[in-house]
Amino acid sequence: MKGIDWAIVGLYMIATLGLGVYLARRAAGSMVDFFVGGRTLPWWLAGTSMAATTFSVDTPLYVAGVVGTRGVAGNWEWWSYALAHVILIYIFARLWRRAEIVTDNELTEMRYGGPPAAALRATKGFLFAVVIGSIGIGYAMLAMVKVVDALGVFSSFGLHLGASGKLWSVVAVSALVLVYSSVAGLWGVAATDFFQFFLGLLGAILVAVFAVADVGGLHAMVHRAQALTRFDVLSFTPLTFGHGSLVGWSKTAGISALTFFSYVAILWWAFRRSDGGGEFIQRLSAVKTERDAEKAAWFFNIMHYVVRTWPWVLVAIVALVIYPNLTDRELGYPKLMLDFLPTGLLGLVVASLFAAFMSTVSTLINWSASYLTNDIYARFLRPRAGDRELVAAARVASVIVTVIGATAAFFAHNVTTVYRLILAVGTGPGLVLILRWYWWRINAWAELTAMVAGFLLGAFFMWRIADFGMVLTLTAVVSLAVWVPVMLLTRPETEDKLEAFYRRVRPGGPGWRRQRQRTGLAPAQDLRRDIARVAAGLMVLFGAMFAIGGLLLLRYTTMFVMAGVGVIGYLLLRLLGRPRGLEAVPGPGQ
Numbered sequence: 001m002k003g004i005d006w007a008i009v010g011l012y013m014i015a016t017l018g019l020g021v022y023l024a025r026r027a028a029g030s031m032v033d034f035f036v037g038g039r040t041l042p043w044w045l046a047g048t049s050m051a052a053t054t055f056s057v058d059t060p061l062y063v064a065g066v067v068g069t070r071g072v073a074g075n076w077e078w079w080s081y082a083l084a085h086v087i088l089i090y091i092f093a094r095l096w097r098r099a100e101i102v103t104d105n106e107l108t109e110m111r112y113g114g115p116p117a118a119a120l121r122a123t124k125g126f127l128f129a130v131v132i133g134s135i136g137i138g139y140a141m142l143a144m145v146k147v148v149d150a151l152g153v154f155s156s157f158g159l160h161l162g163a164s165g166k167l168w169s170v171v172a173v174s175a176l177v178l179v180y181s182s183v184a185g186l187w188g189v190a191a192t193d194f195f196q197f198f199l200g201l202l203g204a205i206l207v208a209v210f211a212v213a214d215v216g217g218l219h220a221m222v223h224r225a226q227a228l229t230r231f232d233v234l235s236f237t238p239l240t241f242g243h244g245s246l247v248g249w250s251k252t253a254g255i256s257a258l259t260f261f262s263y264v265a266i267l268w269w270a271f272r273r274s275d276g277g278g279e280f281i282q283r284l285s286a287v288k289t290e291r292d293a294e295k296a297a298w299f300f301n302i303m304h305y306v307v308r309t310w311p312w313v314l315v316a317i318v319a320l321v322i323y324p325n326l327t328d329r330e331l332g333y334p335k336l337m338l339d340f341l342p343t344g345l346l347g348l349v350v351a352s353l354f355a356a357f358m359s360t361v362s363t364l365i366n367w368s369a370s371y372l373t374n375d376i377y378a379r380f381l382r383p384r385a386g387d388r389e390l391v392a393a394a395r396v397a398s399v400i401v402t403v404i405g406a407t408a409a410f411f412a413h414n415v416t417t418v419y420r421l422i423l424a425v426g427t428g429p430g431l432v433l434i435l436r437w438y439w440w441r442i443n444a445w446a447e448l449t450a451m452v453a454g455f456l457l458g459a460f461f462m463w464r465i466a467d468f469g470m471v472l473t474l475t476a477v478v479s480l481a482v483w484v485p486v487m488l489l490t491r492p493e494t495e496d497k498l499e500a501f502y503r504r505v506r507p508g509g510p511g512w513r514r515q516r517q518r519t520g521l522a523p524a525q526d527l528r529r530d531i532a533r534v535a536a537g538l539m540v541l542f543g544a545m546f547a548i549g550g551l552l553l554l555r556y557t558t559m560f561v562m563a564g565v566g567v568i569g570y571l572l573l574r575l576l577g578r579p580r581g582l583e584a585v586p587g588p589g590q
């Protein structure tokens with residue numbers, strides 16, 4: 001990297017910090033201002049921030065590794081989450097906005113009552129903030145160290161630091177992130193996310209354009225990639241057709257058929273984010289209206305799956321062609337940057353990777369601090385605290401979770417394994433989280449039992465069963481067998497609590513018939529139609545994604561078929577129409 005490249009990186013850092021500090025006044029009013037932006041975020045900003053959150057610094061490297069070793073079909077490891085994300089659009093986005101919470105964990109005591117609800121809220125608040133949040137921050141820091149090392153950032157200055165020295169540099173960048181995330185709150189995080197996301201996307205597109213041009217264009221790239229691999233590297237699915245059976249499983253998929261099945265058929269309803277959860281709900285709670293929540297969730301899906309997938313995949317295929325003997329396929333992405341980007345553009349793309357890192361860390365800091373402040377400090381320690389004290393507490397909490405995350409980064413050696421463990425121990429309570437919206441009989445004991453059972457079972461199976469799909473399947477099934485009897489053997493929530501929740505959220509379906517009759521309020525959701533809209537939305541999303549992929553990878557039959565699927569899905573959405581009268585639903589206290 002030359003001096004002009006470093007100048008561009010430096011200007012990006014200054015601009016990001018300046019934007020965050022400029023927006024500090026938006027977070028000074030109250031905890032609602034700090035953590036959900038005063039519920040004034042435009043839908044496009046909230047949706048972009050959701051997409052930026054999922055764009056970590058290691059994501060393009062991960063895709064390069066997946067495609068290089070397993071082919072395009074290996075991306076189903078993350079494409080499979082589209083089912084849950086489309087369900088979020090049509091089933092849960094409006095419900096979360098209507099609930100008007102600060103953290104998703106706040107819904108616990110809105111839905112349940114008594115000591116079990118309080119214990120559940122405190123436990124989840126601590127685990128999400130201190131354990132899961134810190135692991136996420138530590139993982140991002142360690143991933144950034146790998147990128148810094150691959151780009152030769154320090155060697156370009158003649159410096160030869162050990163791993164700890166590189167990690168200290170990443171911690172220093174995290175400290176810069178802490179400044180604007182703790183000063184400006186969600187508005188600062190979301191605004192910088194917008195800047196960072198499109199910079200990151202521009203960087204990915206630039207690498208793809210220069211890389212594809214170097215191998216002679218798309219046709220040459222496709223033919224050379226197919227010639228260099230013994231399997232269909234460009235296949236969109238991990239299925240094979242023919243060869244002695246009608247449908248088979250690709251041996252190059254990188255995951256077992258059971259693991260694939262658990263991703264697409266179990267994880268979306270069994271994992272702890274089955275109804276959205278976490279950072280996404282924070283953004284959906286921050287927009288102006290319920291319609292905006294739905295639009296924000298759609299914008300995220302389009303950016304995350306349709307737009308962002310293909311620049312990464314193209315770069316990965318070119319890396320396979322140019323570096324056929326590369327041992328670590330993840331390093332193909334930074335190698336292409338260094339070998340083919342001209343001076344100036346290299347600095348811009350490096351800045352885009354810093355942007356990806358900073359958007360992820362800033363979100364994790366703000367999200368984790370929201371649990372410590374709203375669900376621990378304000379709820380149990382200082383319930384009468386004023387707005388100024390709570391904003392100050394939020395800023396202190398931001399520092400605390402950053403320090404914990406940095407500590408995790410220094411002491412962790414294989415955070416990827418720990419992250420997979422978090423996925424395993426988070427499987428179990430998902431069905432309860434869905435049903436609590438749609439069935440009055442779900443109580444706090446059911447959710448608490450499902451969470452504890454899933455945690456213990458996931459940890460137990462993780463260390464004893466090699467196939468990750470079997471781990472997820474057994475954890476989900478056995479957890480279900482545990483929490484259902486507990487729910488039936490304990491008392492339901494009081495009628496007053498159930499009616500208050502129904503009045504506030506007014507979900508559809510048959511599970512609230514008694515509360516509907518007692519309150520005289522019709523549901524504000526047509527659940528049957530929303531389920532149909534989920535199916536149509538999946539047709540639109542995957543139709544658009546694979547139509548574009550078919551065009552770029554010269555699979556024209558796939559392109560036309562999937563474009564047709566997308567058009568049919570769009571027409572079905574138009575036919576089903578928008579929900580009637582939901583914007584007229586009065587908010588709490590009205």
